[in-house]
Amino acid sequence: MKTAKIFRSGNSQAVRIPKEFQMEGEEVEIQRRGAxxxxxxxxxxxxxxxxxxxxxxxxxxxxxxxxxxxxxCA
Known part of the structure; x- marks a missing residue:
């Protein structure tokens, strides 16, 4: 299992996604499933x-x- 770094970007948290997990496009949908x-x-x-x-x-x-x-029709 790979790990990634969490860091602050303004008032938000951000995650640096490793190269092998790169996604197409400029936006992602995010959903919480339990933890x-x-x-x-x-x-x-x-x-x-x-x-x-x-x-x-x-x-x-x-x-x-x-x-x-x-x-x-009337």
Whole structure:
């Protein structure tokens, strides 16, 4: 297991990430899981949308869907 140094940057804490753990991009998402902090590269909004759309199978909504009845305009 590797260790990293924690240091101060203004009023915040910062961690110097070793070279072998470098991430793409300029921002990360951070989440606390118990005593652990999890960092993951922040995805651009369009790439996460495209990725989620690719999860649909070819037969998605093959039988269509029930549309609500149209009301007559007054």
């Amino acid at each position: 652990a902090l999890v960092l993951r590269p922040r995805k651009k909004s369009w790439s996460s949308l495209i990725e989620s759309l690719q999860r649909f199978t070819d037969d998605f909504m093959k039988r269509g869907r029930k549309q609500p009845r149209r009301r007559a």
